[in-house]
Amino acid sequence: MDLKLSHTFIAVHDHDEALAFYRDTLGLRVRNDVSFEGMRWVSLYPAAQPEIEIVLEPPAAAPDASEADKAAMSDLLAKGLLRAVLFSTPDCDATFDHIQASGAEVVQEPMDQPYGVRDCAFRDPSGNMIRFNQPKA
Numbered sequence: 611m612d613l614k615l616s617h618t619f620i621a622v623h624d625h626d627e628a629l630a631f632y633r634d635t636l637g638l639r640v641r642n643d644v645s646f647e648g649m650r651w652v653s654l655y656p657a658a659q660p661e662i663e664i665v666l667e668p669p670a671a672a673p674d675a676s677e678a679d680k681a682a683m684s685d686l687l688a689k690g691l692l693r694a695v696l697f698s699t700p701d702c703d704a705t706f707d708h709i710q711a712s713g714a715e716v717v718q719e720p721m722d723q724p725y726g727v728r729d730c731a732f733r734d735p736s737g738n739m740i741r742f743n744q745p746k747a
Contacts, residue, residue: 615662617653620694620738621669621687625650627735628666635712636697638664656697664695690737702744706730709742722746 622628629652632638638654641663649671653663669687670680686692699705702720709732710716717731717739729743 617663617665618695619665619667619671620734620736621671621683621692622666622734622736622738623669623684623687624735625652625666628652631712631714631734632664632666635709635714687736687738690733690739692738694734694738694740696741696743699742699744702728702730702742705742705744 620628629640632654633640638656639660640652640654642651642653644651649668651671652666654666655662655664669683672679672683675683683692706720715733717733718729720728720730722728723743726746727743728746729741731739731741734740
């Protein structure tokens, strides 16, 4: 099999706040901004990987989810318990400094991990944990 990742989804409670983080702070580029049936989806991509789409969606976007499931997703999002994405960076410390300067909530300052990376973590405006790692030489 020749599989490639094409899309990943991140639940957000406010698309405009999320865009300020993902587009303005992280530098991702907007591919689509679509509204449908009272919901909004924004797809972004990293310049170095234009074939990948990171889709910002409302927590209640699953069409076959029950009302109870949608409420549970919203609650988990509000508590910051949903994990989002992990980005690779050539310089973890510079990435950390840039994102910290934006006012993003720091979860973990840069540190060397025993599994071969230096990494750090932040929360996006919706509370999702976003990690950034740099492979150690």
